[in-house]
Amino acid sequence: MRKCRKCGAPAVIYMRQHRLALCKEHFLEWFVEQTARTIKRYRMFTPKDRVLVAVSGGKDSLTLWDVLWRLGYQADGLYIGLGIDGGIQYSDQSRALSEQFAQERGLRLLVVDIPETYGVSIPELARRSRRGKGKPCAVCGLVKRHEMNRIAHDLGYNVLATGHNLDDEAAVLFGNVLQWQMGYLVRQGPVLPEAPGLARKVKPLVRFYERETAAYALLRGIPYIYDECPYAEGATSMVHKELLNRLEEERPGAKLQFYVNFLKAKEEGWFRQPEPPALHRCEVCGQPTTAPGLCAFCRTLRRAGIDPAQVYVTLPKPEATEPAASVADRAEGAAASSTPVQLAEEDTEP
């Protein structure tokens, strides 16, 4: 039986790429410490920043929010309702789980419902605008990015955090390399710096494998949406993840090296943009865009027969579940932890 490297108790997980086995208590502690380290290593944010976490109800985003909360950062959540049913009420369920999570911890969750706000669900918008070759994922990503930017800007958040893990990032990197998408390669990383009108984007979980973010959620007892979005199956990113996992089986650490060595090469200056594109402001929504005129989001609405200028003047404010008076104990679930979780307030910048 595998024993925890720190205390010798039976391990709950063995991470082959680190040759590290840990018990529940020490895994949870390690996970929080590693996240804090990544946040500092890439200068993602400090306790002074106002962070907005994109919450989907899935294991990664709820894990991220839980860790930031335990570390003592100011992090509110943003849930974007996509209007996806797929016979499992995917959107309704994931919203309920996100709200439950926020309530239990006394955290503030902002909710933007796309069908309510724009009058169309994501699958319908994809169909009507004839974008994405039958899959709503491209439109879905576009809408989510636009709405995150909009809410962050309008409500004064300077950092947007997402729960992308290493498997997500390695799959994207693999896709970008297969096509030699230099424009994307230059921009891919754990931090996308702020630009005029755009909050900084950060991914504090980029150094964890997907099975580790899932293990964290399970061990912390966080209920998350287990079912996939009905449109995920067959997505290119899934194919890339499976390929990388085949490699990982043969060579533990292959995924980690693939991604981390890419970041190292970037830091050494191997991926530089010859000339950054000039940014324009979208004529309707004001968000930065690479071409003059309308941004991709507003163009998509127009293609779907919706006048972006019309909806944009009457946009409802996002609903917010206000923090409850009683706040659950941050350390709960890691209760047995002998070393207390390091709070962000105690952090000193290097």
Add this chain to the structure above:
Amino acid sequence: MAQEQPTATLELRGKRYTVPANIPIREAIRRAGLSPEAVLPVRDGELIPDDERLRPGETIRLIAVISGGDA
């Protein structure tokens, strides 16, 4: 003379896979045609490392960990 091989069961999303017992769970996952990187094994409600050996007759629940799309 052929002897009965002891077996165990893996269960993923309601599907059951019969695999030989007394081999590491990781190996059994692979023999079931699944990816050990894409699941976490649970024994009696507790997560366990996947290099642990399968006990004859037991059922190990597997939790899928891969999520897709642009989510």
